[in-house]
Amino acid sequence: MKKIGLVIDEGSDLPKEFIDNHEISVIPFKFDLGEMKDLPGNIYQKIEEAQERGIRAFIKTSQPSIGEFLSVFKEKLKNFSEVVCITISSKLSGTFNSAIQARNFLTKDVQDKISIIDSLNGTGGEGLLIIRAVDFIKKGLGIKAILDDLKEVIEKKIHLIGMLGDPKWFEASGRLPHFIAIWISRMQKMGLRPLIGLKRGIIKPIGIKRGVKDTAEALFQEFENRIARIKNLNYKIKVAITHAGNIQGAEKLKQMIQSLKNTEIAFVNIIGTAIGGHVGPGTLILSWQEF
Helix, strand or coil, X not given: CEEEEEEEEHHHCCCHHHHHHCCCEEECCEEECHHHCCCCCCHHHHHHHXXXXXXXXXXXXXXXXXXXXXXXXXXXCCCEEEEEEEECCCCCCCHHHHHHHHHHCCCHHHHCCEEEEECCCCHHHHHHHHHHHHHHHHCCXXXXXXXXXXXXXXXXXXXXXXXXXXXXXXXXXXXXXXXXXXXXXXXXXXXXXXXXXEECCEEEEEEEECCCCCHHHHHHHHHHHHHHHHCCCCCCEEEEEEECCCHHHHHHHHHHHHCCCCEEEEEEEXXXXXXXXXXXXXXXXXXXXXX
């Protein structure tokens, strides 16, 4: 029997190949596309088509059920002696709570084999944390060492910044306060580029970029400013770029980051339907981890 298996939700936006190669079990979110269900393309193409047709372009989502977690935990323990479950931020979704409740339905001896981690992050930030866990599992580290390391990474070494294409989508999801959405809209109309970030698992405005050509350049400038303090230290940086159909912006950001020393691109990927339907088309997100 293998030692440690991983269970995650869809919020990490990791490439499918990575997930398959490392036998990671993924529990999907639930979502309702409403009138957009039968429109062609990915979620962003559906949203754009819906707007052109005058169809409601907002989606409804909910966390995975307790039963889904329970089923996956039981199945995973058939092949692994222990399980680590990593979820999207508990401040953005009830997924972490569903996982905790599912574990509580198991007998005490089985509960002790399942560790559940609140990433306090999402999309690329959550993905980088999972990559870290995979690396440590491959090295043969024990469960305590892995959990201790991931806790430190969550608290101090993993970061996420981004720019929304239009804040109305995130506001409609209930995850962005109305006054922040208004602020972002006003800044955008003035030609400024408002930044958002995750702080203790909560989406917050973190600043404004002036005099930049586009979203990719704005995020790159902010990234360079943030890592300036560690450039002369022995830190390396692993980066994830995720986007809401903004392929051009993601590629430009990737090229700029590749020019930096001691910086590695872990993955570039499109943001999945459940999260993407809330952040809306055009959004670009940059996550990184110091190691």
